Amino acid sequence: MTEGPGPAITPRTRARARHILDHYYIGPARDPRVLEVWGYTPRMSYVPGDEVVLHVSTTAERWSFEVGRDGLRYEPLLQMDDLPGHHRDTPADCSVTGCGWPESARFTVPDDWRPGGYLITLRAERDGDRIEEHHLILIRRARHLPPAPYVLVCATGTWVAYNCWGGSNHYEGITGPDGNAFSPVLSTQRPWTRGFCKLPPGAPRALPELPQKPGEMVRYPYMEWAYAYGYSKKYASSGWASYERPFARWAEAEDRDFDFATLHNLDSDPDLLSRHRCAIFVGHDEYWSARMRDAVDAFVEEGGKVARLAGNFLWQTRIENQGRNQICYKYTAEHDPKAKGSTPHLTTAAWEVAPVNRPGALTFGVNALRGVYAGLGRCVGNGPGGFTVYRPGHWGFANTGLGYGDQLGAGSRIFGYEVDGLDYRMDDGLPYPACTDGAVPEIVILAMGLATSIENDTGAWGETLYIGATDAEFKAKALFGAVTPETLDASARGNGMIIHWQKGRGEIFTAATCEWVMGLTRGDAQVIAVTRNVLDRFGSGQTSTDQAS
Numbered sequence: 001m002t003e004g005p006g007p008a009i010t011p012r013t014r015a016r017a018r019h020i021l022d023h024y025y026i027g028p029a030r031d032p033r034v035l036e037v038w039g040y041t042p043r044m045s046y047v048p049g050d051e052v053v054l055h056v057s058t059t060a061e062r063w064s065f066e067v068g069r070d071g072l073r074y075e076p077l078l079q080m081d082d083l084p085g086h087h088r089d090t091p092a093d094c095s096v097t098g099c100g101w102p103e104s105a106r107f108t109v110p111d112d113w114r115p116g117g118y119l120i121t122l123r124a125e126r127d128g129d130r131i132e133e134h135h136l137i138l139i140r141r142a143r144h145l146p147p148a149p150y151v152l153v154c155a156t157g158t159w160v161a162y163n164c165w166g167g168s169n170h171y172e173g174i175t176g177p178d179g180n181a182f183s184p185v186l187s188t189q190r191p192w193t194r195g196f197c198k199l200p201p202g203a204p205r206a207l208p209e210l211p212q213k214p215g216e217m218v219r220y221p222y223m224e225w226a227y228a229y230g231y232s233k234k235y236a237s238s239g240w241a242s243y244e245r246p247f248a249r250w251a252e253a254e255d256r257d258f259d260f261a262t263l264h265n266l267d268s269d270p271d272l273l274s275r276h277r278c279a280i281f282v283g284h285d286e287y288w289s290a291r292m293r294d295a296v297d298a299f300v301e302e303g304g305k306v307a308r309l310a311g312n313f314l315w316q317t318r319i320e321n322q323g324r325n326q327i328c329y330k331y332t333a334e335h336d337p338k339a340k341g342s343t344p345h346l347t348t349a350a351w352e353v354a355p356v357n358r359p360g361a362l363t364f365g366v367n368a369l370r371g372v373y374a375g376l377g378r379c380v381g382n383g384p385g386g387f388t389v390y391r392p393g394h395w396g397f398a399n400t401g402l403g404y405g406d407q408l409g410a411g412s413r414i415f416g417y418e419v420d421g422l423d424y425r426m427d428d429g430l431p432y433p434a435c436t437d438g439a440v441p442e443i444v445i446l447a448m449g450l451a452t453s454i455e456n457d458t459g460a461w462g463e464t465l466y467i468g469a470t471d472a473e474f475k476a477k478a479l480f481g482a483v484t485p486e487t488l489d490a491s492a493r494g495n496g497m498i499i500h501w502q503k504g505r506g507e508i509f510t511a512a513t514c515e516w517v518m519g520l521t522r523g524d525a526q527v528i529a530v531t532r533n534v535l536d537r538f539g540s541g542q543t544s545t546d547q548a549s
Helices: 011-020 156-162 221-229 240-253 263-268 290-301 330-335 470-480 485-492 516-521 525-540
Strands: 037-040 051-058 062-070 074-084 105-108 116-126 129-139 150-154 185-187 258-262 278-284 287-289 305-311 315-320 325-327 367-373 387-389 418-421 424-427 430-433 444-452 493-503 506-511
Touching: 037 116, 037 129, 051 062, 051 116, 074 105, 116 240, 116 258, 129 258, 150 240, 150 263, 156 263, 156 287, 156 315, 156 325, 240 258, 240 278, 240 516, 258 263, 263 287, 263 290, 263 315, 278 516, 278 525, 287 290, 290 305, 290 315, 290 506, 305 418, 305 516, 305 525, 367 470, 387 493, 418 444, 418 493, 430 444, 470 485, 485 493, 506 525, 516 525
Parallel strands: 150 258, 150 278, 278 305, 287 315, 305 506, 367 444, 367 493
Antiparallel strands: 037 051, 051 105, 062 074, 062 116, 116 129, 185 325, 315 325, 367 418, 387 444, 424 430, 444 493, 493 506
């Protein structure tokens, strides 16, 4: 199978990568002597007939771009060469306010372009040295065409949240009184950070392929790799290349008829899902607006089916300024203007906490604060890597050969790096929702595994923990009102679940883990069988009465 165009790694390219990674984020060198090319599009998705405008800054005299469909095989479709280059001034706070670059080129999306992910590759050359920057446009089928049974909704809320290009994201940045704080306001009018749209083969994932070895210093191979090759350390946490692309390629190989959309599409067009039988969410799907979530709830109540093969449904956001800004105050939610306004439920905080009080279990059957880390660093670092099966008779496990207590996906390491779960009780060896956290008795727990919010400190000399106890402290305060030894202990324990739920006239199947896609990519026959079972049933419109309780 052929891939898209890859970067030419030259001595000058490597020197540039080291320069940029003197700080944690990717961004412009602001030095015309450094060869670079960056660009962005005003929107994330387009339909046939739309004009796509490219805003590009480069230190080269001439530049070019290629557009190709990034499916099972990379298909180059459009090439424009010998375009005049311009090095644009970039505001210091571009990650918050946007780059504001003028138009550099444009093209119209042809009617015959199929739904899918489209990679735009920008190229600039000088003295034989080449730099590339990659962008993704998600093409969704025009409304005059017959709707596909399935629509893959890409987690663009999380893409924006992790995009560090220009200095800030929803985690860390150049903002705040000390110039070192996350930004609650992010702009979509800037390039994607390196690694979100395209990755070379072999790029490590956040969840390592093998468990941590006892007695050895903990490692985070994906961060080491990112530093060595000039990629953002957030590449493994979000983006088309790490999550939606593997699923889209697998689905295309299965010859399934898919349409494509973004979470931002749901925010602006809440009726979009009604054209399809089954909405699919994959990967790391952490940041949603209330309007996005409302669209899914309405879809399911009216008979729609949802396959959520994704983890970490945690933060409420707001999309403002016609999609140009994403808002999420997170840990400082009391500073959100909505917190003291007439609509405090729209405060950009965790779903499960006041004043939002809208647990994720009400939509997808699981909650983020009841799960979180598995397999990352020393957070369940020696765990099995899969789900323990409790209800093997459920239709989701048909043709898998799995029995009670078996592990699903351990060999392909699908459990992590962040998972969602529930408070639960055990009765005769079977888990049931405790219904203390927004869950309802109709939710059927099919499989589960253990997670934690505290990274285990083994006391290894020289070791620095990445996760530590910060998340557990936030969870303790959010769920119990204070951080004490008792609440911290309770907050350390979590889980990740596979659940099935007949809700309203529709159905939900959730495998609450970021890494489900790796079961497909690594050819895990049992994970593939479960995925086929869900898509076959949900794509056909069939309703299950088999709860296998």
